[in-house]
Amino acid sequence: MTDRTVFSDYCMIPDSWDEMCADGSIRPQYQQVFETLNQLSASTLSGKDQLAGELFLNQGITFTVYSDNEGIERIFPFDIIPRIIPGHEWSHIEAGISQRLKALNLFLKDIYSRQEILKDSIIPAELIASCPQYAREVYGIKVPFDIFVHISGIDLIRGNDGTYYVLEDNLRTPSGVSYMLENREVTKRLFPDLLSANQVKMVNNYPLELYNILVSLAPRQLANPTVVLLTPGVFNSAYYEHTFLARTMGIPLVEGRDLMVDNHKVYMKTTMGLQQVDVIYRRIDDEYMDPLVFRPDSALGIPGILGAYRKGNVALVNAIGNGVADDKAVYAYVPAMIRYYLNEEPILPNVPTYQMADMDSREFTFRNIHNMVIKRTNQSGGYGMLMGNSATDHEINTMINSVNADPRNYIAQPIIKLSTAPCFLNNRFEPRHVDLRPFALCGPGGIKIIPGGLTRVALREGSLVVNSSQGGGSKDTWVLNNG
Incomplete structure (x- = not known):
């Protein structure tokens, strides 16, 4: 099987912004990576995928998925294809x-x-x-x-129009920066020449x-x-x-x-x-x-x-x-x-948010619940959340009862189809939904944002939940010096 055959199977998800493809062509920031991958066979890519897993295992990079009854630690899932962000973005x-x-x-x-x-x-x-x-x-x-x-x-x-939204702020004990750093080290082993050729920021x-x-x-x-x-x-x-x-x-x-x-x-x-x-x-x-x-x-x-x-x-x-x-x-x-x-207008918009303590917002949410996500205000990691488009009637009724009993501690947001990025899965390239967690450091000298961050991937086909605690994975994030 040639790499062309592998890539020819790549099918964009309707109504989602694809980070690599647009109107049947490859976005400029992905062009060089795409051409390099085109020269590799599926078996070569599979070997790199296996090597990545071994590197993570040898480093002891594991994560516990608490929802598993087995309660065992597993290798932190990593996709070998980087997510690429041009400099102007x-x-x-x-x-x-x-x-x-x-x-x-x-x-x-x-x-x-x-x-x-x-x-x-x-x-x-x-x-x-x-x-x-x-x-x-x-x-x-x-x-x-x-x-x-x-x-x-x-x-x-x-x-789906390419707009970046802030989904949430993590200001207490945010995690994931070690995975950002380890992802980059693994990528250096897998594609050493690509990083320098693309002028990727450190x-x-x-x-x-x-x-x-x-x-x-x-x-x-x-x-x-x-x-x-x-x-x-x-x-x-x-x-x-x-x-x-x-x-x-x-x-x-x-x-x-x-x-x-x-x-x-x-x-x-x-x-x-x-x-x-x-x-x-x-x-x-x-x-x-x-x-x-x-x-x-x-x-x-x-x-x-x-x-x-x-x-x-x-x-x-x-x-x-x-x-x-x-x-x-x-x-x-x-x-x-x-x-x-x-005294400024926000540069990055919020996702529209409805307070469940407000009766009108609550009624609107319940009427449109199949298009909404409902979240507990004090939960993280994808817990205490209902995705209306995939929930059962029982789950919806349970959530409605919970919201009515304690409306202050719930919000609702419209379900936004996250952008997609190519992932190497099942020996071929498939689109999966992604988000991005940039890490910022603030000290007496000002704010410094590390150029990249943790791109989290919803590995299950069709899923919009990227949290590691819910079985999601991650990929290296490249910010280019040019573009």
């Missing part, structure tokens, strides 16, 4: 994410201090008051440089960029402040990422039991005695951080750490309380935040 994405993060940071500063946006009735006060992620315990805390969101993953999707400086930001936040003026990464432990689904980032940044990986608080200062237990900790990159959710303040049954956190945080003796990355800004009900107001705080 990336410039638009960068500008939109930077604008959004500036507004979200200002919102978090405001909502935990003067609350002007509520007083001016831009956002309903009851929406914030009823938000389970609003942490009253950190009200009034002054965070270093007024930066609340140091690390973010902003999920983007592309509609992503591998992310650990250094992150480390420099962490150091810059240290309360003490030291040449080498102590920075640690706090993990819940080996049973967390993202534990591989925690170990990867600690190793690449050259900082200790610690659990709550490795730290203690004395006189409002945080110390790490070492074989040489106690060592004061200046910055904690935490991968533990707010409610588990301090059992004296939040959940008293938490064995993951450090008793008294909130007192040290309030005194300014330790910096936490990301800040506690960020969940109020990525609550899916508050998400609907981010365009209003941009206008309010920056």
